[in-house]
Amino acid sequence: MQPRNMSMSGVVDLAAVKAAGEAKAKAEQARAESARQGGSGAGAGAVPPSALVIDVDEAGFERDVLQLSNEVPVVLDFWAEWCEPCKQLSPLLERLTVEAAGRVVLAKVDVDANQMLMQQFGIQGIPAVFAVVAGQVLPLFQGVVPEQQIRETLAQLVQVAEERFGLIGLQVDPGAEGAPAAAAAPPAGPYDALLEAAVVALDAGDLGGAVQAYKNVLADDPANMEAKLGLAQAELLSRVQHMNPQAVREAAAANPRDPQAQIAAADLDLVGGHVEDAFGRLVDTVRVTAGDERDAVRVRLLELFEVIGADDPRVSAARTALARVLF
Numbered sequence: 001m002q003p004r005n006m007s008m009s010g011v012v013d014l015a016a017v018k019a020a021g022e023a024k025a026k027a028e029q030a031r032a033e034s035a036r037q038g039g040s041g042a043g044a045g046a047v048p049p050s051a052l053v054i055d056v057d058e059a060g061f062e063r064d065v066l067q068l069s070n071e072v073p074v075v076l077d078f079w080a081e082w083c084e085p086c087k088q089l090s091p092l093l094e095r096l097t098v099e100a101a102g103r104v105v106l107a108k109v110d111v112d113a114n115q116m117l118m119q120q121f122g123i124q125g126i127p128a129v130f131a132v133v134a135g136q137v138l139p140l141f142q143g144v145v146p147e148q149q150i151r152e153t154l155a156q157l158v159q160v161a162e163e164r165f166g167l168i169g170l171q172v173d174p175g176a177e178g179a180p181a182a183a184a185a186p187p188a189g190p191y192d193a194l195l196e197a198a199v200v201a202l203d204a205g206d207l208g209g210a211v212q213a214y215k216n217v218l219a220d221d222p223a224n225m226e227a228k229l230g231l232a233q234a235e236l237l238s239r240v241q242h243m244n245p246q247a248v249r250e251a252a253a254a255n256p257r258d259p260q261a262q263i264a265a266a267d268l269d270l271v272g273g274h275v276e277d278a279f280g281r282l283v284d285t286v287r288v289t290a291g292d293e294r295d296a297v298r299v300r301l302l303e304l305f306e307v308i309g310a311d312d313p314r315v316s317a318a319r320t321a322l323a324r325v326l327f
Contacts, residue, residue: 069132076130102170210234232306279318
């Protein structure tokens with residue numbers, strides 16, 4: 001069952017969504033094949049969980065980070081012994097890295113001992129967290145952030161690595177001390193009936209019913225790409241269905257620093273197929289806001305990324321632009 005347009009012609013590149021799903025499936029197949037080759041033991045290429053968290057320095061950066069990033073996303077944690085917030089964040093990053101079971105590696109950088117790396121990354125304060133995927137650097141966040149936000153960030157990082165670069169990560173030795181518990185078997189599915197019900201609800205104008213149908217799928221299968229895409233689209237349509245487009249656009253033009261006015265206009269932009277305009281509007285608003293207002297705009301931008309799909313080049317460009325204004 002292929003992803004559907006949800007009556008948003010021109011907004012979503014369904015071919016890209018399908019290609020992303022196929023790339024991810026190939027990555028998962030490669031991971032499964034790697035595990036089968038290892039048999040009941042670790043396998044020649046398997047690593048213990050302790051190898052997922054490493055200390056890096058300037059001398060070994062190319063080997064331990066840049067080269068490794070062609071196999072698995074590498075998360076960089078810039079820290080220092082005297083940094084109290086680092087003592088809260090670093091253990092959390094280590095735990096979530098081990099839980100990810102080889103899909104990411106955490107590289108810890110002591111800024112006191114690696115001043116050149118700190119300067120090269122333009123770090124103004126710590127803790128600071130970056131990612132390197134296939135040699136490309138992406139700022140993630142600075143300071144201590146909630147665990148759920150870190151989980152979501154790592155999940156997006158893994159998704160991009162699999163779908164854009166086909167990175168399957170590292171095989172972890174399940175018998176090694178400290179290895180995470182085996183993941184539960186994926187839900188059986190299929191979900192064609194529920195997904196069809198969502199489309200029927202959309203066609204009937206029952207956006208609330210469509211949202212619930214997609215949520216029902218995701219409750220059993222959180223990684224279901226069609227349901228994630230459909231939910232993001234249905235929620236967007238729900239937000240704009242009662243808007244007065246002229247009033248929304250006039251308010252946005254009159255109040256360029258008003259985050260709620262810009263968020264509403266961005267929703268309309270996206271529904272109208274003006275993807276770059278929607279993304280650019282919110283990136284510009286992030287640039288001129290701060291605190292809770294900035295975070296609200298950032299969150300909406302991430303939600304709109306979900307509507308389009310992580311593999312779309314317009315999303316990649318907007319993520320880079322967002323990173324530049326945030327960091």
